[in-house]
Amino acid sequence: MSTPVPTKDTFREMYAQAAPWDIGRPQQPFVQAAGEIQGLVLDAGCGTGDTALFFAERGCTVTGVDFLEEPIQRAKQKAAQRKIQATFLVHDALKLSALGQQFDNAIDSGLFHVFSDDDRKRYVAELAAVLKPGGKYFVMCFSDKEPGTEGPRRVSKAEIGAAFTHGWKIESIEAVHFEISATLPRHMQFSPGGPQAWFAKIRREK
Numbered sequence: 656m657s658t659p660v661p662t663k664d665t666f667r668e669m670y671a672q673a674a675p676w677d678i679g680r681p682q683q684p685f686v687q688a689a690g691e692i693q694g695l696v697l698d699a700g701c702g703t704g705d706t707a708l709f710f711a712e713r714g715c716t717v718t719g720v721d722f723l724e725e726p727i728q729r730a731k732q733k734a735a736q737r738k739i740q741a742t743f744l745v746h747d748a749l750k751l752s753a754l755g756q757q758f759d760n761a762i763d764s765g766l767f768h769v770f771s772d773d774d775r776k777r778y779v780a781e782l783a784a785v786l787k788p789g790g791k792y793f794v795m796c797f798s799d800k801e802p803g804t805e806g807p808r809r810v811s812k813a814e815i816g817a818a819f820t821h822g823w824k825i826e827s828i829e830a831v832h833f834e835i836s837a838t839l840p841r842h843m844q845f846s847p848g849g850p851q852a853w854f855a856k857i858r859r860e861k
Contacts, residue, residue: 677836681706682764682795684831684854689713691856692793694759697785699748700766704730704741710762711741718756720746749774751781758785761792765833768796768807779818788861791826792819794854798830801851805843812853819857826856 685692685706693715698707701719703726711717711734719741721727730743746754748766761782770778782792799809812828819825832849 677703678834679705681709682834684795685762688793692760697758697761699761699763701730702726704733704743706762706764707741708733708739711739718742720744720748722747749777749781752784757787759787759790761786763794767794768810775818783822786859788859790859792857795852798851798853801846806850815855822860824858824860826858828853828855
């Protein structure tokens, strides 16, 4: 049985507590790829902003979007406290073209895997609309190698490939692990070292 697609209320409940993915810093694969990510950067599903702020501090012009008000408010507070300039907007990632802007790179730490099949297609089309030709999309998502059913929908390497066909070139897909909060509820059990994930670098073809 497939994992249900989470709703806004699901995420609101998670943010009302300590969301497992909210670790106060970027996931390590994004840190390791930082040298490849420059210019105008879109953080799709930015949450409370730690990854966006990391790249903004490195000199990127970053726009972070999330469909909930709570994480965006927290992201703005972090930016003010750290005196880092970044733009954070409450915005639906399935309507990225409505931003009226194009970006050199897009980053996605844990958004891709929440979509239904139909919404995944819409999301990829919206990414194509806002990424400049030659721009790259860096995505980290739950892997089908992760056992059990806790957490979000699992994604296979083949599914990533199938989602990014015409107009895209997959440069790499690497097996990695999500780091998760130390305050994870006891009933949630994942692989040692954190949930298994894929980290992919995908280029928008010219």
